[in-house]
Structures are given as C-alpha cells and as structure tokens.
Amino acid sequence: MTLPPPRLDDLTWADMTAAVRRRIPAESDGLWTLHAPVDPGVTLLELFAYLLEQRLYWLDQVPDALVVALLRLLGLEPPRPARPAATVLRLTARQDGVPVPVVPAGTPLTRDPAGHTVFTLDDDVAVFPLADGADVTVWTDRDRTADLAARRGVPLLAADGAPAAVRFTLPLSGAHPAPGPLSLLFELDRTAGPAAAWLPGAVDDVPPPAELAWSWFRPGTALHGPFARVEDGTAGLRRSGIVRLHPPADWTTRDCGVLLSTPAATHTAPPRLLQLAVNASAARHLRWLTASGADLRDQTAAWLKLPGQELLLPDAAGQLVEARVRIGGEEWRPAPDLAFGGPADRVFVLDRDRGAVVFGDGLTGRIPRPGRDVSVAYAVGGGRGGNGGMTANWVPAEEAPAALTAANVVRAEGGTDPETVAEARRRAAASLGEVTRAVTADDHVALALTTPGVAVARAHAALGEHPGFPCAHVPGAVTVHVVPAAPRDDPDREDFVAAPVPDPGTLCAVAARLEAARLLTAEVFVRAPRYRDVELRADLSGAPADRARVSALLTGALRRHLDPLVGGDDGEGWPFGGPLRPSALLRAAQRALGDLADVHAVAVGLDGAVPDESCRDVPLRPGELPVLRAVHTRIVPAVEPGEGLA
Incomplete structure (x- = not known):
C-alpha cells in the first residue's frame, strides 16, 4: 500500500481565525469581551493568521534547488542535461582513387542544406580509396558475400570452443600506403546483445567473450602479417562497434585482406554480422x-x-x-x-x-x-532533434581537409531533451526500488540480470550450493546459474544454439557485480546452467496423411516447449530444476498437432537412456535445464471408445 504524501498546507485563514477566537475568553480570563472585526485586537489576529497562511504555503512547496540537492545527497543523478544523438558515418573522398589526408576528430558534417543538424566525428578517420561497385567479401566455411549484402546475418566464429577464423576482403583500390588506421564498422545483430559502442550506456570494461587476433593478407599471394595495433570497439565481437586496425609501415592498399581468428571460439552464439563498412567513425549531434x-x-x-x-x-x-x-x-x-x-x-x-x-x-x-x-x-x-534515419547526403559543415561526402550507415539514436526536475523526481523514486545488495535469492537473480555490458536472459540462485562440495548444503554459499541471451528467431538456422552457455567474460562480469554486492560472510559463485540431454518418443494413434510434416511439427513444438529461453508454460524459459512430466509434454504435443494426429503417449529418456514408458515424472536437480536432442515418433493402433472393457 502506497502512503499518501504529507500535506503541510492544510490550514486556511478562516480555520486559524476561528480557532484563535475560540481561545480568546479562556486566555484573557473573560476580560476581552468584544470579538468583532472592529476590535483592533481581532484585526491583529487576522493579520497574523494571514501571514501564517503564507508561511504554510511556502513550507509545503519544494523548490527545484532543494530537489536537486536531495538527489545528490542520495547519491543519485541530478536532472540530466540534453543528450546528443549518435550514429556512424562512412566517409568517401570525391577524388576517386586518391587517398586523402586523415580527417581529424571534431570535423562537423551536416545532412541538411541549411546546416541546422550537425554531427561531429569522434575519431580521426583515414579515408582510403574504394573501388567502384565493389563490396566487402566474407568467407567463413564458404563465400557469404551475398548474405552480407542482403543483411541476412553472417555467422562468424562458430561458438563451439574450437579454433575458428573468417576472412574479409576490403574493396580498396590502388597501391597506396596507409595514411592512418583502417576504421571498420562491424554492425552485429543486436536482438540479443548489449548496446552498440557508440550509443549512450555502452560499457567498456567488460572482458571480451573470446580472444581475437587480427592480421592482414594480400589476396592471391602468400603475403600476410599482424597489424601493428588494434583498437577493438566491438569488445571481442560482443556488440556493434568500430575496429581501428593500424597497418605496419610496409602495408599498402593492395594488402586489403583482413583475417580474424581465435584459438577458442567461446562466444555464447556465433556473432551475426549485418554490415561491414570501411572509413567509418562514430559521430555525435554536436x-x-x-x-x-x-x-x-x-x-x-x-x-x-x-x-x-x-x-x-x-x-x-x-x-x-x-x-x-x-x-x-x-x-x-x-x-x-x-x-x-x-x-x-x-x-x-x-x-x-x-x-x-x-x-x-x-x-x-x-x-x-x-x-x-x-x-x-x-x-x-543535442536533444531529440538529432534522431533520424539513414541518409547519404552528408557534406562538411565548414572547410574540411578534403572534399568529402558521407552517409550514416546506422540510425542516429540516443538523443534526449533535458530532464525536468519532475522527471528526475520520478526517476529517483523508481531507483529507490532497485536492488543494490545481494541478500535474498531474488536479489542475486536481479543483480545478475542487470549486469551492465552483458546480455543475461535468465538466472537462478541456488542457496547452499558450493562447487567444492557438490553433495552437501553449505551455509552462506550461493551459486548463481546464468543463461545468456541468444537468438531465438529461427531454430532451423545453422547458427542456432539450443543450449546457450555464458562466455568467460560474461561470467567474470556477473561475478564482479555480485562480489561487490554480497554480504560479508557470503560466498557467491557464478556458473553456467547444467544441461541434461533429453530424448523423447511420441506414440501417435491413427495414420497421419503426411508423416514427415507431423514429425517436423511435433519436434519443433517440443523443442520450443523445453527451450531454456522461450520454453515452459509461460514462454519465459523452462524452469530451473523443473521435472519433465510426460502428461505436460503430451498436452504440448497435442496442442501443436491439432487435428493432424492424436498423441497417445510421450516417453522421456535422460542423458542417452532409453525413453521410459512408465509415465513417471523425470526429476531434474536445482540449476539444471533440459535440452532436447531427438524426438522419435511411432504409429500405434487407434484405440476405439469402449475397447478393452469387459
């Protein structure tokens, strides 16, 4: 129940004068007999009541300066100023085939003829000459250039923990030395990831999900070598960002190949590349x-x-x-x-x-x-006026080091107007309910889910679970199992991950957050969920006309029902440690098939065991989740009503 705010200004002038008049006989021992407005004493009392009413009104008002001071005393942000929108600009030189000097950071560019909307580059950009009509080529296990051009999402570095590599060929022309670093935009699918590096709220101190190595090569030859220095704004392909590759002294634009490799691809899911742009820089509406x-x-x-x-x-x-x-x-x-x-x-x-x-x-x-x-x-x-779509008509707002044009290859977003004091008060009231200390199991879950810089979809706090004592309940120990976010748009894609496992950087980030918030005597551990392989056998009665379609629908429905992120009855993921009930699986299967077939029974097998036909629940331990590996269908004779009765 919410308590009503106190009101200090609850007395009126009439209330106060009436109360004072009632006290006159007692306070004056009956000597003050004329209480009419014509009496000078009554006039003074009315004047004092008027002044007191004004003071009460002032007392009930909270000035903006007091609100700001209270926010700072509480350790909260005061009203936030206007925030500039951010985007990424791809620069192109008008002198075809000729490299231009480095465009310095702070160069203003505009997208309207009057120059009202101006964005300023965040970094120096070396504008390399590009070949006309050429695109960036991508090679993983096969040529993925067409997929990249269509923004279908090219999966990079298969997330299986094994060594992996991907090759890019940039559309550079000529044989010119490098005037500066190669600035490459890597736009990744953000449906299940943290904010892009150029947007407000991006976190830079999260460990990368995998150790990446960047090197160059000359297409068609054996020439290759490492880059002199790498500035990875993607944080190891965890988010969209700009990678600045500093070539060695003997590099030329003929060495236009980029090799990205890792000794162990430990990403939760293969990063999906939507766009790779050359000569790119973040820019802000300033x-x-x-x-x-x-x-x-x-x-x-x-x-x-x-x-x-x-x-x-x-x-x-x-x-x-x-x-x-x-x-x-x-x-x-x-x-x-x-x-x-x-x-x-x-x-x-x-x-x-x-x-x-x-x-x-x-x-x-x-x-x-x-x-x-x-x-x-x-x-x-700053402000919301800088937000907008993608255009290709950007030109320098003033004299530039070279004749340039530009296009913003991502939407300009993140611009906000100044926050009012009233909005700051509402934000502060909402922040008072935020969890900052890990005391209860729900506190541990809330802190894990809100870890900045990583995408944690689900978490489970197992009280008393200690990795060093798996068979005992240890007082003061808490093990938090986290499930990272992973794409769930198409389970038939080659890069679909059925059992998402957090990468090492995510585990470190969540552990650091909980370490700072834990109780002094508590031990907190962060682990991946334990997945149990599940094999199902479904008995279908009758004779389905299209058995292949029935089998595909059944497998898809059961896989989604047991999914760790979108499964369960509520669609928010299979509950940690939730038992596998054949009756519930039968209902889910029948709901998916409808009139195509009747589901007679569902048998469950765990960890490679033969599916059990006893219809008993298959229990899971706390912190465990199922992952469906196979579904077998079997056609059994239809049971007629009343059949088998004596």
Whole structure:
C-alpha cells in the first residue's frame, strides 16, 4: 500500500481565525469581551493568521534547488542535461582513387542544406580509396558475400570452443600506403546483445567473450602479417562497434585482406554480422564553437564584484550542451548545480534555454573577477532533434581537409531533451526500488540480470550450493546459474544454439557485480546452467496423411516447449530444476498437432537412456535445464471408445 504524501498546507485563514477566537475568553480570563472585526485586537489576529497562511504555503512547496540537492545527497543523478544523438558515418573522398589526408576528430558534417543538424566525428578517420561497385567479401566455411549484402546475418566464429577464423576482403583500390588506421564498422545483430559502442550506456570494461587476433593478407599471394595495433570497439565481437586496425609501415592498399581468428571460439552464439563498412567513425549531434575576446568583451566589461555574473554565448540559445571556460588562464569546471559549491570553487552551470554560462554568488561558487581574459569553448546540439534515419547526403559543415561526402550507415539514436526536475523526481523514486545488495535469492537473480555490458536472459540462485562440495548444503554459499541471451528467431538456422552457455567474460562480469554486492560472510559463485540431454518418443494413434510434416511439427513444438529461453508454460524459459512430466509434454504435443494426429503417449529418456514408458515424472536437480536432442515418433493402433472393457 502506497502512503499518501504529507500535506503541510492544510490550514486556511478562516480555520486559524476561528480557532484563535475560540481561545480568546479562556486566555484573557473573560476580560476581552468584544470579538468583532472592529476590535483592533481581532484585526491583529487576522493579520497574523494571514501571514501564517503564507508561511504554510511556502513550507509545503519544494523548490527545484532543494530537489536537486536531495538527489545528490542520495547519491543519485541530478536532472540530466540534453543528450546528443549518435550514429556512424562512412566517409568517401570525391577524388576517386586518391587517398586523402586523415580527417581529424571534431570535423562537423551536416545532412541538411541549411546546416541546422550537425554531427561531429569522434575519431580521426583515414579515408582510403574504394573501388567502384565493389563490396566487402566474407568467407567463413564458404563465400557469404551475398548474405552480407542482403543483411541476412553472417555467422562468424562458430561458438563451439574450437579454433575458428573468417576472412574479409576490403574493396580498396590502388597501391597506396596507409595514411592512418583502417576504421571498420562491424554492425552485429543486436536482438540479443548489449548496446552498440557508440550509443549512450555502452560499457567498456567488460572482458571480451573470446580472444581475437587480427592480421592482414594480400589476396592471391602468400603475403600476410599482424597489424601493428588494434583498437577493438566491438569488445571481442560482443556488440556493434568500430575496429581501428593500424597497418605496419610496409602495408599498402593492395594488402586489403583482413583475417580474424581465435584459438577458442567461446562466444555464447556465433556473432551475426549485418554490415561491414570501411572509413567509418562514430559521430555525435554536436558542434563545437569558441567565444573569446571581442565576442565576450561587452559582457565582461559590465561585470561587477557582485553575484549574478553570466555569459550569453552566441548561437547557443536552446542548444547549449557542454562548455569549457577559462578565465585569466584558469580552468573553471562545470557543475550540475551550485548548491554544493564553496566560495572559492571555480564552478559554473549551463542554462540551455538561454544559452548562458552562469557563475556562483560567492557563497555557492566563486564570483569571477572583472577585467580578465575569458574564453569559452562550447558545444551546441543535442536533444531529440538529432534522431533520424539513414541518409547519404552528408557534406562538411565548414572547410574540411578534403572534399568529402558521407552517409550514416546506422540510425542516429540516443538523443534526449533535458530532464525536468519532475522527471528526475520520478526517476529517483523508481531507483529507490532497485536492488543494490545481494541478500535474498531474488536479489542475486536481479543483480545478475542487470549486469551492465552483458546480455543475461535468465538466472537462478541456488542457496547452499558450493562447487567444492557438490553433495552437501553449505551455509552462506550461493551459486548463481546464468543463461545468456541468444537468438531465438529461427531454430532451423545453422547458427542456432539450443543450449546457450555464458562466455568467460560474461561470467567474470556477473561475478564482479555480485562480489561487490554480497554480504560479508557470503560466498557467491557464478556458473553456467547444467544441461541434461533429453530424448523423447511420441506414440501417435491413427495414420497421419503426411508423416514427415507431423514429425517436423511435433519436434519443433517440443523443442520450443523445453527451450531454456522461450520454453515452459509461460514462454519465459523452462524452469530451473523443473521435472519433465510426460502428461505436460503430451498436452504440448497435442496442442501443436491439432487435428493432424492424436498423441497417445510421450516417453522421456535422460542423458542417452532409453525413453521410459512408465509415465513417471523425470526429476531434474536445482540449476539444471533440459535440452532436447531427438524426438522419435511411432504409429500405434487407434484405440476405439469402449475397447478393452469387459
């Protein structure tokens, strides 16, 4: 039950004056006899009641500054500023076949003629010349170029723990040396993975799922070698990101082959590649400007040694996102608010609506001294206006190091407007219910499911289970079994993983999160689920017209019913340790077949054993999940009603 919020402003002027008049005879010992409004004493009482009513009204109001201060005291974020949208731009040089100098980070590009929507590159980009009409080729066990062009998802590095490799041939032209690193966008299927590296909320400190090695080769020759340095924004193909490959000194664009290999492919499922783009860089909906000297002299000349100093920045009203301020050669730092600033703290806050930098009042934040040189580097942009689809009409917003065009090869997303104080209060109220300590079994599950940077679909906390003492109940020990997310769109795909197992990086990330949240005397272990191989035999009565179709429908339905991620009666995965009941399996099979055939019985076999026809439940231990390996169908004579009765 939710408690109603207290209301302090619950007395009116009439209530207070009536209460005071009732007390006059007793408090005055009967000497005060005239209680009408014409009495000067009553007039004073009415005045005091009026003033008290105003004070009560003020007391019941919570100013925004107090809300922000309380959020900071609780360790929560104050109202979040506007967030810029992010995308990935693929750059192309207009001089065909000629490499261009490195395009530096911070170069602005726009997608509209008026230049209202400007995105700025996050990294330096070496724009390599590309062959006309050529595509990136992909070779795994066979040529997958057509699948990549159609965005069907090319499975890379089969997730079986064995060595694996994949070859890419980039459409580079000529024989030019490398002006900089190769910047390659690897867009992976995100249906069951963490956020892309360029989006807000991306986590960079998660161990990779597998150890990857990157090397180059020259197609058609035996020339090959390692890259001098690799910056892997995909975190080991865990998420979409940009890989920056630094070629050695003797490399040329003829060496356009890239070999990606691993000694042990320990991914949960083969990463599905949707797109590989060359000359790519992340870009954000920002544009950096500078104001100094004459731009601000009129304002700074009017400053006094008094509170309320501010700087209105040119072309920043309604768009201000970030700012860096230097006054008299000293750096001033931005702050979310001035409530916690001291008299000597060089801090300022941003007023996005007015496009202003606001300084303190001498008590909460230092007052800037007039007459000093002031320079401000500030960014404009941000907000939902930067979100949008994919276009190919990007051009430099100002003078660029070369004649460039660009296209954003992924959607621009993640841009948000500034958060209001009311929205921050609602967010703070919701965050108070978040689990931060691992006390109960449900706490362990909640923390495992919300581990940043990895995709955990299910978790089960087995209390008293200790890996070192498998046959005993150990007080204080908790083993958390985690099932990672894996694609479930098509069970007939070659890269479908029936029994998802967490990669080593996921186990380490979940273990680190639980280690920081566990009780002092608790031992917490993180393990993969234990899968038990299941073999079923279904007896069908009658004579189905299409036995192959019936068998396929039956196998698909039972496999989905026992699936660790989408199985069970509720479709949220087979319950950990849930027994295999032949009667429940029979119902699921009959529901899938409908009128095609009648299911007479279902027998269950575990771990290669012959299916048991006794119709008894087959138990599983806590932390165990079934994985269906085979379904055998058998046609038995139909049983007529009343048959076998004496």
